[in-house]
Amino acid sequence: MTGLATVMLSVIDTGEQITFWICGSLALIGALGMVLSRKAVHSALWIAMTMINLACLYMAQGALFLGMVQIIVYTGAVMMLFLFVLMLVGVDSSDSVVETIRGQRLAAGLAGLAFALMLIAVISRVTLGDVGTQGADAVYGGNLQGLAALIFGKYLLAFEVTSALLITAAIGAMILAHRERIEPKKEQKDLSKERFLSGEHPGSLPPPGVYARHNAVDTPALLPDGTLAENSVPASLRARGAIRTVDRALGDEVQQLAAGDGSLEGEDLR
């Protein structure tokens, strides 16, 4: 019986080792990728990978509830909040590679290396026991029940203070993100006056062209003299240069079409 238990334990231990080496190295790769990638969005995706792998490591160590909270709260809520703010601030805001203080990066890297070496040297000198949380879990019948007993018993005051903190944070964020209106809101009359006083064309812009094969927003309309109406295409498409060209059908092709010959090929639009 004890032999079977030892075999079971060693199997569990091997499984945990495999989990550790896979998830641990992935977490490290994610952390390095976050620091090294220049675009903030890439950093966000790398750190999301790190957090998911850390959740696996929590679960491998018996903290099942924390593993789930890590995935739901961190990768689900916090990282999405980061991505929201990134989209508000502008995704293309990548860091400049120019150093403000000369040699700062090298110095930071060396300091980090020294710090890591110091920590690892200290950790390698201690031998940590491995009691495991199974016994503590079993007292209340499970990991979640045990945590609940602690949070709503021994740490009840801290938990209540936490709720005050969360409310304060929510109100603080609302106050910070709120913008006071410093001028009266423009009514429809003011807007129309403004439009006529500006001297530009007061009506709506021409709609995109409608042709036999294309009527999407990227097909420009034609003016009476046959030139393209540039402002019939949205400005963002114009800026990207993603405007479809309008080819003219040649005279004999038109006659072919009129004669019902379906063999005509090409990208002519009219």
Next chain:
Amino acid sequence: MTPNYYIVLSALLFTIGAVGVLVRRNAIVLFMCVELMLNATNLALVTFARVHGNLDGQVMAFFVMVVAAAEVVVGLAIIVTIFRSRRSASVDEASLLKY
């Protein structure tokens, strides 16, 4: 498997986060680095809970997560406010007190 490996991993993640805070200049990426450091600490707390065989460490990690969530909300609101007034999220730009 001894828990030392987990503590070493936690130390490495913490160091990477700290170096990131020193090196990067985009305020949002700085914030992510701080989050990474908090996560590394959480890993150490969970490991210590296992070392001591009680759940207090896990409760501490839980509280760290709650405080981190509150911190992220306020911090990102500050970043949005700064971005609104000076059109940049770089921490080098916010040097109004310098001159």
